[in-house]
Amino acid sequence: MNLKAYDKEHVEFADPNFRIKIWTIDHPSQASDQFGPWHYHEEVELIAVLQGTLTMETTHLSYNLKAGNVMMLGSNELHRSHKHGHDDLLYIVCHVDMVAFMNPSLLPYLAAFTGRSANLTQLNETLRKYPASRQVIHQLIHEMLLDMTIQQRGYELSINASLKKLMYTFIQIDDTHIIKPMDPRLAEKLRPALVYIEQQLEISFQIADISNKLNYNSSYFAKLFKKGMGMTFTSYVQMRRMKRAEQLLLTEAWSVTEISGKVGFTSPAQFYQLFKRHFGCSPREFVKKRILDKL
Structure with a gap:
């Protein structure tokens, strides 16, 4: 490369x-x-x-x-x-x-x-x-x-x-404490949110949907999430959607449009754009390369 x-x-x-x-x-x-x-x-x-x-x-x-x-x-x-x-x-x-x-x-x-x-x-x-x-x-x-x-x-x-x-x-x-585990209380607060995200990747949702479900103010929950996960809520959800899309592309015979819907995108064009930014190629190119790698 x-x-x-x-x-x-x-x-x-x-x-x-x-x-x-x-x-x-x-x-x-x-x-x-x-x-x-x-x-x-x-x-x-x-x-x-x-x-x-x-x-x-x-x-x-x-x-x-x-x-x-x-x-x-x-x-x-x-x-x-x-x-x-x-x-x-x-x-x-x-x-x-x-x-x-x-x-x-x-x-x-x-x-x-x-x-x-x-x-x-x-x-x-x-x-x-x-x-x-x-x-x-x-x-x-x-x-x-x-x-x-x-x-x-x-x-x-x-x-x-x-x-x-x-x-x-x-x-x-690690005697200088570079690796600092998340506070157990913070982890317990975020655990239900992470479970919810994994269960709802097929639908479109916003941070307010989860914060309301967990009885948190959206702004407070956004800060809480970034503190614990080291990334924003939006970045984490996008990462999880792309990982799920990667799995589906290689294990299912669905079209790109179908897969975009299966990972929560109402717009295939938006899915295509994010996928290309994340993987450096289009979904079709991604699958084609994996097939060639196996030959």
Whole structure:
């Protein structure tokens, strides 16, 4: 993928219902050591170096990652990388949609681990102080790669468990409290709203519909939602509608117009516009590409 400077990268998942992508990148000794383009993406990125040295640069810091080192990049963190030195470089890259892996019981950590209430990249400084934890995280990333590659029966459960343990390990070493869980009382207030949103994605609704149902003032509820989720109510609902549309496009033989109605749009044109902005292509192009990928 050729990305222009400061471009947003769209991460494509092989399975829209299992939103994690993990693979290895191999740069032989003769490969260029020039920086790649600056880019960013919604997904959290995990890196584990297996061989050689990788230089990873954010807008604030530069990291030389050697074999055994790991790094986390938060959502929408601008970054670029290059091979450091003349040795072969081999490393694992993992892109994960944290929202898809946060079940209701983990709601207090949703905003933090999606990078909306915490700068996850700052955890890399903490990692340097805890080599044992760094080794655990490196091993977990490697295990997720093996699970995704071999795909034995139940591999999804294994990857899910590894990801949860990885998050737990980061929490344990977070001595500067970068990861701040949502207040349990706030989580309980928002939980019914999130359930309602999932149940009502097929219809058009406004924030007033939910706030009235929960007996909240609309303005107060909007502030409450953004504080807890790290994004506005409208942005969250649009994100959930697009994720549902993605699933339906790949699992149902419905027309784009039918799917737009199934995810709460009264105007197919509005659905088309939002889908293209979210995925970088039209719904038909999205499906066509997935079909070609399977050939």
